[in-house]
Amino acid sequence: MVVISALFVQTFQMALVVLLAPLLTGFIRLIKARLLRRRGPSMIQPYHDILRLLRKEVVLAENASWLFRVTPYMIFAATWVAAAIIPTFATGLIFSWTADLIAIIALLGSARFFLALAGMDVGTSFGGIGSSREAMIATLAEPSMLLIIFTLALIAGSTQLSTIAAFMTSPQVGLRVSLAIALIALVMVAIAENARIPVDNPATHLELTMVHEAMVLEYSGRHLAMIELTASLKLLLYMSLIACMFVPWKLAVLGEGPAAYLVGMLAYLVKLAVGGALLALFETATAKMRVFRVPEFLGAALMLGLLATLLRFVSRSL
C-alpha cells in the first residue's frame, strides 16, 4: 500500500512537471508583456503553440540523419527524468535515489550534447554557430554548477536532493555566507543554462548573437514542439531546484498524506509564481549582452562557486 501510494506520488510528479512547464513559460511571458505595458498573449498560449506544432507535419532538411529525428525525444526524455526526481512539492520520492544532484546535472549535459550535435547535423552555418556557442557556454556553466553542488553537498553532507532539502528546512542550517554566494552563482548559471536574457534571448530569431534558437533553427512540427516543451521543462527544473534547496518551506515528506501534499503543492505554485515574476522583472530590466561578454558573466559565477566551496573547505560555520 505504501509502495503504491509512493508510486502514485512519483507518477503524479512526472505528469505535474510536464503539464506545469508551459504554464510557467506563459506566465513569465505575460508578466514581461505587462511590464512593457503590452497586453500580451494569454497564459495558456504555450499549450496552444505546442498542440498546434504537434499536429503539423515535419519538414525535414534533405540531408538530416536519424540523429536529428531522435534528438528531440531523447532530450525531452532526459530532461523529463531529471525533472521528475527533483523534489517539487514533496521530498523523498520513491525514485529520488536514482540520481543525485551531480547525476541530474550530468543528465542535462547529455541532453545538451545531443542538441548540439543535432545543430550540426543539417550542415548549415547557423546550426554550427549555435552549437559552438552552446558548447562554449557549457564549458563554463557546468564547472560553476558543480562547484555550487560541492558547496551545498558540503553543508548538507550529501549530494542527494531529498537530504539537502531536508537539511535546509532543519534549524541547523542558519545564515551562511557560502550559501548566499552559492545562490547568486546558481541563479547566474540557471540564467545561462536556460538561454535567458542577458545571456541569450528566448524570443529572438534571426539575430547574430542567438545561441539556442540558432541550434534548433531547422526543427519544425512535432520535433519543434518537443524542443519547446523541453526548454519550458528545463526552466521549471531549475526553478524547482532553486526552490527546493533555498526556499524549502512547506515541502511535504513522502507518506505524510494528502493534506501535506496539498499544502506542499500550493507552496510550490507560489514559489514558481514568485520565481517567474522575478525572472520577468530581471529580464525586462536588463539588456542582452554581446556573446563574448558571456564568458565574463559565467566566469564570475565560476569564481563565486569556487569561493563558496573554499569557504566550506576552510571553515565549518561560514
Next chain:
Amino acid sequence: MTPVPVLLTCEAGLLGTAVLAVLIARSNRSTPVVYGASLIFCTIAFATALAYLATGLPSTDAPVLVLPIGLPWLGSHFRLDALAAFFLTVINLGGVLSSIYALGYGRHEQTTHRVLPFFPAFLAGMNLVILADDAFTFLISWEFMSLASWALVMAHHHDARNLKAGYFFIVMASFGTLALLLAFSLLAGLSGDYGFTAMRISEHTPLTAGLVLVLLLLGAGSKAGLVPLHVWLPLAHPAAPSHVSALMSGVMTKVAVYGFIRVVFDLLGMPAWWSGIVVLIIGSGTAVLGILQALMESDLKRLLAYSTIENIGVIFVSLGLALAFKANGMGLAAALALTAALFHVLNHSFFKSLLFFGAGAVLTATGEGDMDKLGGLIHRMPVTSVVFLVGCVAISALPPFNGFVSEWLAFQAILQSPTVPQWGLKILVPAVGGLLALSAALAAACFVKAFGVTFLGRPRSTVAEQAVEVDRFSLSAMSVLAALCLLAGILPGIIIDGLAPVTLSLIGERMPVQTDIPWLSIVPVAESRSSYNGLLVFLFTLFSASLTAYLIHRFASRWLRRAPAWDCGFPEISPATQYTAGSFAQPIRRVFGTLAFRVRESVDMPAPGDLRPARFAVETHDLIWEGLYLPITGAVGFAAEKLNHLQFLTIRRYLSLVFLALVFLLLVLALWS
C-alpha cells in the same frame, strides 16, 4: 592450475608469434595467422587474469614464480596479485579486441613486415611489465614494450612526420627508463636487492621516498603523457596503424599508470601528505591542458591522442586524492578515490580503443584524417557512426555511459576531503574539483566537435562523399567495445566490487559491497549521502523517449516531408560554408586560448573598393614546448657544437687529453679517500 605459468605461457606464445611473423610476414596469409594467434593468446591471458581477480584472494598469498633467466643471482620473479590481475585484464581485453579489429583493418596494411612481428611482441612486453616482480625484469620488459611500440610508430617511416614522431618517442622513452632505473636503484638501497618483495618490506627515508616519487612521475609520467612530458604522445600515438594507436593510447598508458601505482602505493610504504599535492597539481594541469589542446586540433587521431592526455590527468587526480587520504589514515576515502582511478583506467581503455578504431575505420573508408575534409559520414557509415557516437558520449562523462561513473566517483571522493587536516590540501582540493569539472565540460565540447564535424553535416570532399562502411571484423570489435561502455555505465556495481581486492591489498580498506544494494545502485559511502543508478536512469530515459515518440506518432501527427534546409531563408550551396573544426573551437579558443596558448587573432580587412582578399590569421604558441623544450634542445645543440671541435684533433692532442684525464681522475680518487 596456477595462473602465473599459464600467463607466462601466453607471453611465450606471443613472443613465438612475433618470431613466426618475422619469417612469414611477406606472405599473403600472414595477417590472419598473426592476429589470430594474438587473439587466442590474449583471450587465454584475459580469462586467466579475470578468473584470478574474481576469486578475490588476498595479496598475501599471491602466486609467485621464479625463472632462472636474467641476472644470475636474481633470476626473474613473476607474481600475480589483485592489482596485476586487474591491469592484465585491461591489457588483454585491449589485445583481444585490437586483434579482432586488425583481422579486418590489417588487410589494408601495405608494409605488413613492419607491423606484424612487433604487434604480438608489444602485447607480450606490456603483459610482462605487469607480471614482473623484480626491478630487473620490470625494466627489461618496460624497455622491450617501448622498443616494440617504437617500431610500430615507425611502421610508415616514409612520412617525415612519423620520423619526427619516432625520434621524439625514443628520446622520451629513454629518458623515462633512465628515471625508472634511478628510482629502482634508490628503492633497492645499499643492500642492492632488486626483488619487489625486499623493497616492499624495507624502510625508506622521507628523502628517498620523495626522490622516488619525483622519479616515478618523470619515468611513468613520460610514458603516460603527464604534462609537461606529454609532447611526444600526440605525435607518436597517431603515427602508428590505428589498431596499434588504440593499444598505445588505451592500454600502454595504463601500463605506465600501473608502474606508478605499483611503486607509490605498494613498494614505497606510507606516502607523505605532500605527495598528494604534487600529484593533484600535475594531474589537474594535465587534464585541462590536454583537453584544451584536443579542442584546438583538427586531425581526428591527434585529437584522440590529446584527449588521452586529459584522461591520464583525470586518473592522476584520483590517484593524488587517494595518496592524500592514505597519508592521513582515511582508509575508506582512499579506497573510494583509488576505485575511481582504477575504474577510469578501465573506462578509458574501453572508449579510447573504440574511438581509435573508429578513427581507423574513417581512415580506411576515406583515406583522410583531417576532420575539415570529412563530414556527412553518418549516412555512409551507419554502424561506425553509432559506435563512435557511443564512444564520444562515454568519454564526455555523460550518463548513462561508463565515463560518468568514474567521474562521479572522483567527485564523491573530493567531497570526502574537507576533513583532511593539512591546509594546503584543503585549499587545493576545491580548485582541483573545479578543474576536473572544467575538463569534463571541455571534453564534451571537444567530442561534439569530433563527432559533429566528422560524421554530421554535408561531406566536405569527394572522398567523404564516396565512403563505404568498413569490414565486419572492425565493426564487431567496435560494437563489443560500445556495448562494454554501456554495460560498465549501467552496471558499475559489479566492477566496483571487482576492484575491492585491489584496494584491500593497497590500502587495507574497500568500498561498501555494491552488488547487495537493491536495484543495482551504487553507493560510495551511504545512501543518504549519495547514490546513482545508471540502469534506472538509462531505462527511464529510454522508456520516456519511446513512450513520447509512440504517443505523438499515434495520436498527433506522423507526416514528414523532405525539403531543402531552411537556414533562415538563405540556403548555402557550398559545403565549405559549414562550421569546421577550427570554427567550432573558435569561441572556446577565445575564452581559454589567450591564456593557455597566447592565441593572437588578426583580421586584415581591405577597405571598400580595395580588391585584395581579406585575411584572417590565428597565431598560437605551445608554451610548454617553447618554454621548456626549446631551451633544452638549444643547450644540447650548443654543447654539441662546441664539443664538435674535439673530433678533428691531431693524435698528439688526443694523447695529451687522455693523459690529462688520467691525472684528473687519479687526483679525484686521491682526494676522495
